[in-house]
Amino acid sequence: MKKNGVKMIKIKAKNVDVFYGKKQALYNIGLDIEENQVTALIGPSGCGKSTFLRCLNRMNDVIDICSVKGEILINDFNINDKSCDVVRLREKIGMVFQKPNPFPKTVYENISYGPTIHGMAQSKQEMDEIVETSLKKAALWEEVKDRLHEPGTGLSGGQQQRLCIARAISVRPEVILMDEPCSALDPIATAQIEELIDELKKEHTIIIVTHSMAQAARVSQNTGFFHLGHLIEHGSTDKIFKNPDNTKTQDYITGRFG
Amino acid sequence: MNKNKEQLLNKRYKAEQRFRLYGLSAIFMALLFLTIFIFKIFSTGYTAFQKTWLIVPVTFDAELMMLEQNPSNEDLKDADYYDIALKSMADLDPNANEDQENELKRMVSYFFEKEIKNELLNNPGLIGKTKEVYLTASDDLDQVFKGNYPRDLPEDQRRVSDYQLKIFDQLVAKGKVESKFNISFFTYADSREPELAGIASSFMGSIFSILVCLMIAFPVAVLAAIYLEEFAPKNRFTDFIEVNINNLAAVPSIVFGLLGLGVLLAIFHLPRSTPLVGGITLSLMTLPTIIIAARASLKAVPPSIREAALAMGASRMQTTMHHTVPLSMPGTLSGTIIGLAQALGETAPLILIGMVAFVNTIPGSPMDPAASLPVQIYIWAESAERGFVEKVSACIMVLLGFLIIMNLFAQIIRHKFEKKWS
Numbered sequence: 098m099k100k101n102g103v104k105m106i107k108i109k110a111k112n113v114d115v116f117y118g119k120k121q122a123l124y125n126i127g128l129d130i131e132e133n134q135v136t137a138l139i140g141p142s143g144c145g146k147s148t149f150l151r152c153l154n155r156m157n158d159v160i161d162i163c164s165v166k167g168e169i170l171i172n173d174f175n176i177n178d179k180s181c182d183v184v185r186l187r188e189k190i191g192m193v194f195q196k197p198n199p200f201p202k203t204v205y206e207n208i209s210y211g212p213t214i215h216g217m218a219q220s221k222q223e224m225d226e227i228v229e230t231s232l233k234k235a236a237l238w239e240e241v242k243d244r245l246h247e248p249g250t251g252l253s254g255g256q257q258q259r260l261c262i263a264r265a266i267s268v269r270p271e272v273i274l275m276d277e278p279c280s281a282l283d284p285i286a287t288a289q290i291e292e293l294i295d296e297l298k299k300e301h302t303i304i305i306v307t308h309s310m311a312q313a314a315r316v317s318q319n320t321g322f323f324h325l326g327h328l329i330e331h332g333s334t335d336k337i338f339k340n341p342d343n344t345k346t347q348d349y350i351t352g353r354f355g
Numbered sequence: 356m357n358k359n360k361e362q363l364l365n366k367r368y369k370a371e372q373r374f375r376l377y378g379l380s381a382i383f384m385a386l387l388f389l390t391i392f393i394f395k396i397f398s399t400g401y402t403a404f405q406k407t408w409l410i411v412p413v414t415f416d417a418e419l420m421m422l423e424q425n426p427s428n429e430d431l432k433d434a435d436y437y438d439i440a441l442k443s444m445a446d447l448d449p450n451a452n453e454d455q456e457n458e459l460k461r462m463v464s465y466f467f468e469k470e471i472k473n474e475l476l477n478n479p480g481l482i483g484k485t486k487e488v489y490l491t492a493s494d495d496l497d498q499v500f501k502g503n504y505p506r507d508l509p510e511d512q513r514r515v516s517d518y519q520l521k522i523f524d525q526l527v528a529k530g531k532v533e534s535k536f537n538i539s540f541f542t543y544a545d546s547r548e549p550e551l552a553g554i555a556s557s558f559m560g561s562i563f564s565i566l567v568c569l570m571i572a573f574p575v576a577v578l579a580a581i582y583l584e585e586f587a588p589k590n591r592f593t594d595f596i597e598v599n600i601n602n603l604a605a606v607p608s609i610v611f612g613l614l615g616l617g618v619l620l621a622i623f624h625l626p627r628s629t630p631l632v633g634g635i636t637l638s639l640m641t642l643p644t645i646i647i648a649a650r651a652s653l654k655a656v657p658p659s660i661r662e663a664a665l666a667m668g669a670s671r672m673q674t675t676m677h678h679t680v681p682l683s684m685p686g687t688l689s690g691t692i693i694g695l696a697q698a699l700g701e702t703a704p705l706i707l708i709g710m711v712a713f714v715n716t717i718p719g720s721p722m723d724p725a726a727s728l729p730v731q732i733y734i735w736a737e738s739a740e741r742g743f744v745e746k747v748s749a750c751i752m753v754l755l756g757f758l759i760i761m762n763l764f765a766q767i768i769r770h771k772f773e774k775k776w777s
Contacts, residue, residue, distance in 0.1 A: 156666060161589055187668035194666075198659035200678060210677075211667045261663070268668065 107132040107272065107302045108153065113167035115148050115157065122148050126167070126328045128321055135294060135303045137313035137334065140323035141349070146306045149323070150274050153304065154190040155183050171272070188215050191265030191301075195277040197257035199249035199264070204241050207249045207260055208232065211268040227267055235263035236293050255286025262293065266301070273297065275305040279312065291316050310350060314338050322346045396755075400748025406537035406550070407492040407500040409463055409526060413443040413471055414485040422482065431476055440468045443488075447522055458519050464491040464550045489533070494549035494742030496523055500532060503741065514741075540749065544715045545726065545734070549742025552735070554750055555717045560630050560710065560725025561757075565695050567634020567721050572641040573691055579642075580649030580687070585675045604643035611640045612704030620708060628709040628724040636708055637698040644697065648690020652683040685772035689765035696761045700754065702729040728754045 108130040115123040123145045130136050138146040148157070155176060157163040168175050176186055188211075199207050208228040209218075218224040228245070232238040237259040241252070249260050258278060265273055275294070279287040294303055294316050307313050313320055314334060321331035322345075330337060330346045341347050348354055417426075419442065420434040444463065445456045467490045474488045475481055495515045498504040500523075510517050526532050543553030587593045615636035619625045625632045656679050664674040705711065711730050718725035726734065732750045735743040 154666060156662065159662070159665060184668050184670050187666055192666035194659060194662060196659060198657070198663045200660065200663060201682065210664075210669075214667070214669055214673055214677075264663075264667065 105132040106130065107171065108304075109168075109170040109173075110149075110152075111168040111170070113149070113152060113165065113169060115145070115152065115166075116164045117160070118162040122326055123152075124326045128328055128331055130302065130304060131319060132302050133298055133300075134319055135298050135305060135317040136319040136321065137317035138304065138306045138321050138323060139308075139310060139313050139349075140329075141354070142308075144323040145326045146321075146323045147276050149328075150276055150304060150306050153272070153274055154187050154192055155181075156192065158183065188268050189270055190272045190274060191268065191270035192274040193258070193261050193265050193276065193278045196281050197254060197261050199252070199257050199260050201248065201250050203246045204232075204249045204252070204260060205245040207264050208267045211264060215268055217268065231263040231267040234266055234297070235259045236289065236296075237263055253286075255282050255289060258282060258286065258290060259293065262290070262297075266297070270301060272302045272304065275303065277306050277308060280308060287312070310338075322349060324349070396748045396751050400745055400752050402501045402503065403540060403745040403749035404537050405501070405534045406539065407497040408489040408533045408535060409492050409496075410487045410531040410533060411443050411447065411463075411490050412485050413439060413474070413488045414446075415439065415475055415481045415483060416442075417482050426479075426482070428476075428479070431479060432472075434472075434475075436468045436472045436475075440471050443471070447526070455518055458516055459522065462493055462496055462519055462523065464493055464548055466491055466551055487531075489535075491539075491550050492532070494740060497550055498741050499523065500527070500534065501745075503745070540746075544717050545713060545731065546715060547713075549738075549740045549746060552743070552746060554728065554731060554753060556714045557726040557728050557731035557750075558753070559718050560633070560714075560730075561699060561727040563630030563718060563721040563725065564633040564637060564705075564710075564727055565699055567631055568637040568641055568698050569691070569695060571635060572638035572645055572694070575638075576642050576645035576691075577649050577687060580646045580653060581675060581680060583646075584650050584653040585679060586671065600643050600646055604647060606640075607703075608640055608701050609703040609707065611636050612707030614639065615704060615708045626722055626724070628712045628714070629722055630710075630718065630725050630727075631721040632708045633705050633710050633725075633727065634721060636704045637701060640701065640704065641691075641694040641698050644694035645687070645691050648694070649683065649687040652686025652690070653679060655686065656682045685769050689769045692761050692765035692768070696758050696765075699727075699758060699761070700729055702727075702733055705730050706733070728757070 106129045108128075110126055110128045110130075113123055113126040114121065126149060128149075138150065140146050151157045152165050152169060153171075153176075155165075157165055165177060167177065169177055171186075171190070175181070200210065202210075205228055208231050209224050212218050212224060212227050218227055229238060229242075232241060237256060240256060241260075244251075249257065252260060258281075262273075262278075279290050282290065291312065294305065297303060305313075305316065317334045319332065320334045320337040322329045322337065322341075322343075324345055330341055330343045337346060338350060341350060416439055419438045420436065422430060422434050426434070441456075441460060444459045444467070445451060447459055448455065451459060470490050471488055474486070492500065495504065496519070499506070499515060499520070504515065505513075506520065515523075523532070539551065540553050541558075542555050543551055544556035545554075546552040583593060583596065615632055619632050619635055620627055625635075660678050660682065661674055664678045665671070669677065705727055710724075710726055711734065712724060712726070713734070714724050714726050716723070728750060732747055732754070735747045735750065
């Protein structure tokens with residue numbers, strides 16, 4: 098999204114190093130992420146793209162041995178700073194995981210959980226509204242409106258993943274992180290999610306980790322290529338796919354390795 | 356080459372067949388032992404649920420009872436029933452001499468006086484009249500009637516004299532001996548007389564003990580498990596704690612009994628022989644079992660659920676309380692019930708803290724002295740009277756029934772909640 102012709106930067110990562118114990122997983126990552134755009138992170142398995150994604154909402158905190166160094170600025174605020182409140186950060190930065198992981202509760206409770214713990218709805222009516230808009234935005238409303246009070250785990254894989262997206266957007270996050278959201282889905286469900294991503298970028302900044310280069314090319318405006326813990330190249334998707342600067346990127350894109 | 360392969364294949368099939376056979380025979384053996392065990396217990400024990408009564412005509416003679424005209428209820432309660440009771444028994448054989456009268460008296464339990472008294476209190480109009488009253492037969496005659504008593508022994512080796520047997524057979528012939536369901540087995544406390552001994556005291560003792568045990572062990576164990584699994588950092592210290600919890604689970608129960616004796620009784624002076632002390636001692640024993648079960652079921656909650664909640668901005672505490680703990684509850688609860696079932700069957704620590712004392716009152720609270728079912732089995736198994744043999748088996752049946760119900764309950768909880776979301 099451009100304002101007065103200038104790209105708005107939502108997230109700015111500077112010199113990010115990540116260690117699992119003594120093993121370094123990311124080396125000196127610097128990456129700008131544009132607001133209201135889809136940024137795809139691609140690269141072979143184990144290259145650190147998921148690790149980087151998890152830095153953005155500090156999910157790496159959960160892993161005891163993991164330590165993150167460097168600055169990650171979101172709205173010019175360093176989230177690795179001690180003063181950063183993780184709970185509030187994660188309210189702003191939603192996440193969708195590789196495998197659909199709805200809570201083993203009803204569809205309704207899955208969506209209402211976030212707004213409840215963050216005190217976003219004052220009445221039952223307001224909550225109903227949040228649930229409905231979230232499900233509509235996730236293009237799931239029509240399919241589940243009659244079974245809101247049935248278990249969310251009873252939905253199909255694709256529906257479950259859209260439920261997870263609806264859950265993530267229920268708290269109106271500014272950024273949505275997606276960690277290979279389609280890897281467990283069939284092509285039809287994948288197409289639905291991709292369409293959805295395109296829709297969601299109007300209101301949210303989206304960062305998606307994907308294995309599928311075709312998917313990155315289809316959904317993203319910007320792409321970052323990771324290899325062995327280094328960010329090899331990043332830029333507009335068009336450029337990365339058509340005219341990459343680095344030969345490694347070229348080789349990966351054309352399928353010579355990875 | 357091909358033939359070799361054929362042979363090899365045949366060998367593999369045969370090995371599998373043999374293996375299946377071993378498995379089947381192992382199961383057969385296990386079932387056989389179980390069947391023998393259950394058959395033995397039931398065949399010895401089922402008679403304990405029947406009690407033999409002698410139907411004896413009693414004349415409620417006001418004069419013998421020292422009653423005035425138109426006695427009040429109070430008077431009836433204070434009246435002397437011993438003489439009419441004695442007389443009713445003596446009247447069974449009009450030609451009896453003094454020794455024989457004594458033997459006649461010993462054909463019924465020493466409760467006979469009370470039984471006659473209750474009959475009159477229930478129906479005060481009986482004064483001056485004669486009525487047939489059901490009197491509890493002595494344990495030896497009870498065994499005779501049930502066919503458990505060796506009549507062919509020489510008289511001096513029997514506790515039932517030839518004379519008693521003669522009168523008893525006469526009563527049987529007249530249809531004045533009846534066998535009825537033994538309610539007193541469930542409502543009476545322990546007694547030195549097998550015909551009057553019941554499990555009420557030990558049953559209540561067991562219930563109070565495991566309630567105390569549950570109330571202490573469950574919250575402590577669940578909190579410990581949640582902390583260790585969800586919050587504690589993984590370091591040497593927590594590893595050390597984990598090893599010690601596992602060790603604690605393997606400590607022989609009698610050691611916990613000594614702990615109860617040395618600490619609860621000697622230092623804190625809690626009342627001896629009570630379910631309170633028993634329950635606390637048992638809770639020490641149950642604690643590691645529940646902690647291990649709770650940790651295992653917390654571990655079994657998929658990490659993706661935790662991640663989902665954390666990524667929604669739930670705090671660690673919220674993630675744990677809203678998602679992880681509820682999902683782990685079925686496993687925790689069934690672990691708890693299994694731990695309690697173990698505690699229910701525990702004897703050694705209770706003996707050490709004095710719950711083996713002879714208790715002939717029914718406890719009304721955990722602070723009253725009581726026995727427990729397994730200890731009751733132990734007490735009765737030590738007693739000499741023939742009448743206690745069937746009582747032991749009957750008590751085992753009650754204990755097993757109790758355990759089966761608890762384990763069933765654990766299974767139901769596990770199934771019900773597991774099915775709900777899968």
